[in-house]
Amino acid sequence: MFISSAKINWIMNSIIPLSAFSDNYIWLIVYGNSAVVVDPGDAAPVKKFLNDNNLNLSAILITHHHFDHTGGLVELANEANCPVFGPKGEHIKGITDALSEGDKFSVLNLDFSVMETPGHTLDHIVFYSENSDENILFSGDTLFSGGCGRLFEGTPMQMNESLQKISTLPDTTIIYCAHEYTQNNLSFALAANPTNITLKSESKIVSDLRSRNEITLPTTLFKEKKINPFLRLDDEEIVKNTELFHDMKLNSKHEIFAAIRSWKDSF
Numbered sequence: 001m002f003i004s005s006a007k008i009n010w011i012m013n014s015i016i017p018l019s020a021f022s023d024n025y026i027w028l029i030v031y032g033n034s035a036v037v038v039d040p041g042d043a044a045p046v047k048k049f050l051n052d053n054n055l056n057l058s059a060i061l062i063t064h065h066h067f068d069h070t071g072g073l074v075e076l077a078n079e080a081n082c083p084v085f086g087p088k089g090e091h092i093k094g095i096t097d098a099l100s101e102g103d104k105f106s107v108l109n110l111d112f113s114v115m116e117t118p119g120h121t122l123d124h125i126v127f128y129s130e131n132s133d134e135n136i137l138f139s140g141d142t143l144f145s146g147g148c149g150r151l152f153e154g155t156p157m158q159m160n161e162s163l164q165k166i167s168t169l170p171d172t173t174i175i176y177c178a179h180e181y182t183q184n185n186l187s188f189a190l191a192a193n194p195t196n197i198t199l200k201s202e203s204k205i206v207s208d209l210r211s212r213n214e215i216t217l218p219t220t221l222f223k224e225k226k227i228n229p230f231l232r233l234d235d236e237e238i239v240k241n242t243e244l245f246h247d248m249k250l251n252s253k254h255e256i257f258a259a260i261r262s263w264k265d266s267f
């Protein structure tokens with residue numbers, strides 16, 4: 001149901017979202033009759049799509065160890081006999097190519113570089129590909145549209161540094177997030193940043209899309225810098241409202257980030 005609304009670049013690659021569980025997206029990069037899958041939490045929707053479209057699976061990319069991102073990997077890798085790129089550490093069964101910060105690899109016609117982005121989990125990595133016509137990022141559960149991942153393992157400081165690292169990429173970068181959390185994220189963002197005009201109009205667009213059960217992704221770094229409170233630590237209104245919520249003065253970027261994150265957790 002989401003496929004028709006996906007932003008697809010037919011000239012180079014098609015990047016297609018498959019719905020899984022209640023709100024996950026498994027992204028498929030399709031080129032010719034080959035495909036690469038990112039974070040296959042469930043093998044079934046991937047196998048169906050590959051079968052229905054006569055596609056061969058060339059590789060699997062994994063951003064972090066959570067089951068809703070890895071649950072289908074062993075089954076898919078065994079059937080396709082393909083490489084599995086994911087975080088170093090040997091804690092994820094089935095990874096054949098263990099990756100660290102700055103590692104590079106190629107799949108299909110795309111060259112990817114790896115950024116370590118601890119925070120949501122300690123092993124989290126994201127996949128960035130710079131191309132002549134568009135730059136793409138698979139951000140897993142690190143950066144969402146309007147928000148960021150919960151801090152299950154890392155510290156607020158680690159997550160803030162991870163998001164700062166992502167924000168140094170070109171503003172035109174197209175970001176493929178692993179969950180449909182945008183509407184909830186934007187209602188929080190509006191509470192923190194109620195006079196942000198771009199955020200208000202984006203919130204309306206997202207509500208309309210979700211009322212039709214349509215996808216709100218991908219997003220762009222340019223848009224996120226305008227609407228995502230976790231990338232807007234300099235915004236006076238966000239800082240003021242976060243201080244009011246916690247009834248305390250916030251003295252550094254990391255304190256501001258941590259306070260926005262804990263406010264969002266209780267929202």
Ligand SMILES: [Zn+2]
Pocket residue numbers: 064066120141
């Ligand atoms: Zn996760």
